[in-house]
Amino acid sequence: MASIETESVEQVDKVTLRVLVDKEKNKVVYAEAGKDFVDVLFSFLTLPLGTIARLVAKEDSNIEAFQFGSISSLYQSVSDLDEQYICSQNCKEMLLQPRNSMEAYCRQFKLNIDDTEPMQYFVCENLNCRRKERGCLLSIFRNQKCYCGRVLDREVFPKCLNIEKGFVKENATFIICDDLCVMPNVFGASLNLLQKLGVDTIDAIEELSVDIDKKQVVDLLKLSLISKTPLTDYILKKNQSVDNLNLRNNVEFLIGELTSDEDRQMSVKVMLRKSNEQVLFVEAEADFIDVVFSLLTFPLGGVLHMLQGFSSLSGIDNLYKSLSDLSPDIYLMSEGLKDKLCKPHCATQFELRNQILPIGATSLPMNYCHTYYDYTSRRSATDLTKEIFYSRNNNISEEKFVPFELVHPKSSTAKSSFAKGPSMYMVTDDLFVSPMSSISTVSFLKRSKVTLSDLEERVIKIGVKEGLGILKASLISTSALTIGLNQFIKTDKDIQVSTSAFSAPQGVVTPESNSEALGIDNGQSWSVRLPDGSSGTQVVDVPRSPLVEDLPLPPNIQPQKPSMNVAKKVSL
Ligand SMILES: [Zn+2]
Numbered sequence: 001m002a003s004i005e006t007e008s009v010e011q012v013d014k015v016t017l018r019v020l021v022d023k024e025k026n027k028v029v030y031a032e033a034g035k036d037f038v039d040v041l042f043s044f045l046t047l048p049l050g051t052i053a054r055l056v057a058k059e060d061s062n063i064e065a066f067q068f069g070s071i072s073s074l075y076q077s078v079s080d081l082d083e084q085y086i087c088s089q090n091c092k093e094m095l096l097q098p099r100n101s102m103e104a105y106c107r108q109f110k111l112n113i114d115d116t117e118p119m120q121y122f123v124c125e126n127l128n129c130r131r132k133e134r135g136c137l138l139s140i141f142r143n144q145k146c147y148c149g150r151v152l153d154r155e156v157f158p159k160c161l162n163i164e165k166g167f168v169k170e171n172a173t174f175i176i177c178d179d180l181c182v183m184p185n186v187f188g189a190s191l192n193l194l195q196k197l198g199v200d201t202i203d204a205i206e207e208l209s210v211d212i213d214k215k216q217v218v219d220l221l222k223l224s225l226i227s228k229t230p231l232t233d234y235i236l237k238k239n240q241s242v243d244n245l246n247l248r249n250n251v252e253f254l255i256g257e258l259t260s261d262e263d264r265q266m267s268v269k270v271m272l273r274k275s276n277e278q279v280l281f282v283e284a285e286a287d288f289i290d291v292v293f294s295l296l297t298f299p300l301g302g303v304l305h306m307l308q309g310f311s312s313l314s315g316i317d318n319l320y321k322s323l324s325d326l327s328p329d330i331y332l333m334s335e336g337l338k339d340k341l342c343k344p345h346c347a348t349q350f351e352l353r354n355q356i357l358p359i360g361a362t363s364l365p366m367n368y369c370h371t372y373y374d375y376t377s378r379r380s381a382t383d384l385t386k387e388i389f390y391s392r393n394n395n396i397s398e399e400k401f402v403p404f405e406l407v408h409p410k411s412s413t414a415k416s417s418f419a420k421g422p423s424m425y426m427v428t429d430d431l432f433v434s435p436m437s438s439i440s441t442v443s444f445l446k447r448s449k450v451t452l453s454d455l456e457e458r459v460i461k462i463g464v465k466e467g468l469g470i471l472k473a474s475l476i477s478t479s480a481l482t483i484g485l486n487q488f489i490k491t492d493k494d495i496q497v498s499t500s501a502f503s504a505p506q507g508v509v510t511p512e513s514n515s516e517a518l519g520i521d522n523g524q525s526w527s528v529r530l531p532d533g534s535s536g537t538q539v540v541d542v543p544r545s546p547l548v549e550d551l552p553l554p555p556n557i558q559p560q561k562p563s564m565n566v567a568k569k570v571s572l
Contacts, residue, residue, distance in 0.1 A: 012213050012214075013110040013111060013213060013214065014111075014211045014212055014213040015033070015036045015037045015040075015110065015111060015211070015212050016209055016210065016211050016212075017031045017032070017033050017037060017176075017209070017210045017211075017212060018031065018032045018033075018207060018208075018209055018210075019031040019032075019207070019208045019209070019210050019231070019235055020032075020205050020206070020207055020208075021205070021206045021207075021208055021235070021236070022197065022199055022204055022205060023204055023205070023206050024204045025204075026232075026236055027178065027197075027229070027232050027236070028178045028229070028231040028232040028235055028236065029178070029193065029194065029197060029199065029205060030175045030176060030177050030178065030190060030193055030231075031175070031176045031210075031231055031235075032173060032174070032175055032176075032185060033173065033174055033176055034171075034172070034173045034174070035166060035168050035169070035170060035171075035172060036109070036110055036111065037111075037176075037212065038167070038168050038172075038174050038176070038182060039109050039166040039167045039168055040109050040110075040111045040112070040113070040217055041176070041180070041182065041220075041319060042167045042168070042182075042319070042323055042341060043102075043105070043106050043109060043112065043113075043114070043167070044221055044224065044300060044316065044319065045299065045300050045301030045304065045316075045319065045320060045323065045341060045344065046100050046101070046102040046103075046105070046106060046114075046299050046300070046301060046341070046344055047100060047113075047114060047221075047299060047300050048098035048099070048100060048296060048297050048298060048299050048300075048346075048347075049068075049071045049098075049295055049296055049297075049298050049299075049300065049303065049475075050071070050075055050095060050096065050097075050098040050296030050297065051097075051098055051100065051114055051116060052068055052071070052221070052225075052300065053068045053071045053072045053074075053075040053296070054075065054096075054115075055113060055115075055218055055221060055222075056068045056072070056221070056222050056225065057072065058218060060215065061215060061218050061219055061222065062215075062216075062219050062237075063219045063222040063223060066222070066226065067478060068225060068475075069473070069474045069475045069476050069477055069478065069480065070429075070430040070431040070473070070474040070477065070478050070479075070480035071295065071296065071431070071474055071475070073428075073430040073431055073432045073478065074292065074293075074295065074296060074430075074431040074432065074433065074474070075096070075296060076432070077431070077432040077433040077434060078092060078095045078096060078293065078296065078433070079092075079096055080434075081433065081434070081435075082435070084420070085419065085420055085423055085425070085435050086418060086419060086420055087417060087418055087419070087420050090141050090143070091418045093141075094297070094349060094350070094418075095293055095296050095297065095418060096296075097116050097117065098116070098296055098297045098347070098350070099116060099119060099297075099347035099349070099350075100114050100116060100299065100347065101299060101344060101345050101346060101347040101348070101361075101362040102299075102340065102341075102344060103116070103118065103119065103347075104163050105163060105164070105166065105167065108165060108166060109166065111212065111213065111214050111217045112214075113214055113217050113218050113221065119140060119347075120140065120142070120155055121138055121139070121140060121155065121156050121157070121158065121384060122138070122139045122140070122141070122142055122144070122152040122153055122154060122155055122156070123136055123137065123138055123139075123152055123154050123156050123369065123382060123404075124136075124137060124146035124147075124148060124150055124152050124154065125150060125153065125154045126146070126148055126150060127371065127380050129146050129147060129148055129150075130369055130371050130382055130402075131371050131400045131402060132147070132402060133402060134402075135369075135402055135403045135404055135405040136369035136402050136403075136404045136405070137152060137404070137405055137407050138152075138156075138369070138384070138404040138405065138406055138407065139152040139406070139407040140349060140406070144407045145407075152407065154382070156369075156382050156383065156384055157383065157384065158366045158383075158384040158385075159366070159370075159383045159384060159385045159386075164333035164334060164337050165333070166333065167332060167333060167337060167341060168326075168331055168332055168333070169330075169331055169332065169333060172184070172185075172330075172331045173185040174331075175189055175190055175193070176231065177193065177231075177318075178229045178230070178231045178232050179228060179229060179230075179314065179315060179318050180224055180230055180231070180315040180316070180318045180319045180322075181318045181319075181321070181322050182319065182322035182323070182326075183322065184326070184330075184331060208235065210235055216234070219234055220234055223315070224313070224315035224316055224319070225313055225315070225316070227315065228314050228315070230315050264354075264356045264463060264464065265356070265461040265462060265463040266284070266285075266287050266288050266291075266354075266356070266461070266462050266463075267459055267460070267461055267462075268282045268283065268284040268288050268459070268460060268462055269282065269283040269284070269457055269458070269459055270282050270457070270458045270459070270460055270481075270485065270489065271283070271455060271456075271457055272455070272456045272457070272458060272489070273448075273450050273454055273455065274454050274455070274456045275454050277482070277486070277489065278429065278479070278482050279429050279479075279481040279482045279485060279489070280428070280429065280444075280445070280448055280450065280455075281426050281427060281428045281429070281441075281444070281481075282426070282427045282481060283424055283425070283426055283436055284424070284425055284427060285421060285422070285423075285424060285425070286417060286419035286420065286421035286422070286423065286425070287354050287417075288425075288427075288462060289418070289419035289425045289427070289433055290352055290354060290355075290417045290418050290419050291352070291354070291355065291356055291357065291462075291467060292427060292431060292433060292470075293418045293419065293433070294346075294350065294352050294355060294357075294418070295431075295471060295474060297346045297347070297350040298346060298357075298359060298471075299344040299345070299346065300316060301320060301323075301341060301342065301343070301344040302343065302344045302345060302346070302359050303471060303475070304316065304317070304320040305342060305343045305344075305359075306357060306358055306359060306468060306471070307468065307471070307472055309321055309324070311472065311475055311476075312472065312475065312476050313475055313476065320342075323338070323341060323342060324342055326338070343360075345359065345360040345361050345362045346359060346360070346361045346362070347361065347362060348361050348362050348363055348406065349361075349406070349408075352417065352418075353417065354417070356462065356463055356464050356467045357464060357467045357468065357471065358464065366384040366385055366386045366404075367385070367386055367403060367404070368384070368385050368386070368387075368388060368401040368402065368403060368404065369382060369383075369384060369401070369402050369403070369404045370382065370383045370384070370385045370388075370399070370400070370401050371399070371400050371402075372398055372399040372400070373398040373399075384404065385401070388401045423435055423436070424436035426440075426441065426444075427481065428444070428481075429478070429479045429480065429481045429482050430478040430479065430480060431470075431474055431480050431481070458489065460485065460488060460489060465488070466484070466485060466488050469483075469484035469485060469486075469487070469488065470484035470485065471484070472484065
């Protein structure tokens with residue numbers, strides 16, 4: 001690796017980045033990095049949302065702790081929930097320490113930030129149980145019972161995990177832009193970038209060398225969720241405020257046409273504050289709560305896949321798009337790996353029977369329980385393997401492969417769920433889940449300062465679209481229910497008003513690209529018809545805002561008199 005040096009000093013693993021900085025603008029132009037750093041950057045996509053909520057809450061960091069949308073309060077509510085409302089202690093642990101389905105990859109990284117304990121596998125102490133033709137029970141918790149009544153507590157280790165060494169090829173080097181776009185390191189790309197950023201004289205550019213350790217990778221993860229320029233903010237230590245994200249200004253929050261599978265819908269009662277259409281809370285049964293809880297187990301990349309690359313977290317969207325654009329032949333370890341990274345599944349134990357969202361679960365990496373007598377150590381041995389091997393010490397008769405069967409950790413009744421019915425639950429706007437109680441509800445309403453006449457209850461069906469709406473909003477807002485369900489609760493008339501929050505009443509033409517399956521409008525521009533100053537009108541393409549912020553206007557609108565009227569309205 002020519003462009004990157006790695007070293008280990010005082011046992012703190014670190015990676016060195018070479019960074020080009022525009023001194024005049026005090027801005028990072030780009031960084032150059034090799035495998036060690038880029039693997040870690042892509043590993044952000046493998047992190048379950050619950051893990052991210054835990055990492056961004058870390059105080060031990062240069063970036064202040066913050067709430068990750070509504071995911072942080074959801075995480076807190078699971079932590080607070082009394083055990084009687086959750087299937088088992090295992091469930092709680094699974095949700096609070098969600099497994100990364102690609103943990104075997106991430107563990108190889110020098111700067112792996114997923115601090116979840118490694119997965120453990122347990123079988124029965126009784127050798128006969130491990131050799132049963134019908135299968136050997138395998139548990140990922142030490143407290144599950146075997147057929148024979150004993151606790152499954154003998155730890156075994158998987159063998160033959162034929163996984164690639166990381167994500168990108170060993171000698172590949174990359175350019176990482178300020179907004180986390182990752183590109184192959186060719187001079188053409190960097191020249192393009194310099195020109196695009198308006199860097200005219202090479203003299204304005206300075207080279208820096210920056211060491212990054214694990215703690216700083218957490219900083220970068222935090223910044224990638226709240227900043228449009230994470231590298232500048234990180235390297236030049238610009239003041240970073242978590243308040244950048246204010247989804248209320250985002251007019252492009254729409255989930256469009258998707259086929260809704262009526263069989264996979266669930267009814268919930270929505271308590272609305274009529275005056276501003278805020279969802280105060282949802283009252284729901286365990287099936288909906290399971291879906292809400294399961295958000296904690298979704299890997300970020302899987303979320304991006306479901307949202308077709310548009311999560312509204314611009315740095316993460318760029319990272320995901322870069323990965324999708326990289327050639328698996330040249331830059332990534334394999335095509336299969338690219339597929340796994342672009343559509344990461346939940347870890348196997350998180351598969352939910354009534355999941356409404358289109359995410360799968362991985363299968364465990366090994367299929368057989370292999371038992372044999374080890375003549376060297378003179379005792380019987382057990383491995384978990386993917387393949388059947390023959391002829392070990394010519395003692396085939398002693399050797400046995402039987403399939404293993406995962407003991408479902410969620411509940412003893414094998415129902416795939418987290419929440420325990422038949423209780424009713426209350427979910428507040430920021431996805432805080434608690435058991436339903438009329439008295440707590442009254443005090444909640446009191447705290448919310450809502451008058452009883454301002455309350456309205458509606459029953460709505462939650463299917464895939466509604467679920468994706470909540471998921472998308474949960475990443476960037478503490479009003480996941482209000483924003484996520486907004487378009488499904490409103491009447492047609494309301495929708496017309498709200499989607500034109502752009503609110504230029506006459507003259508605004510609808511967005512051109514409304515055909516993206518999820519309707520998450522990320523087209524390049526709006527066409528706006530404006531008076532041209534004489535008698536007619538002109539059509540002006542207005543670039544879209546990539547993130548929230550003020551709505552962008554082309555420079556030629558604002559100063560011109562005839563446009564002032566519209567410009568005022570547009571800038572809200
Ligand atoms: Zn047993």
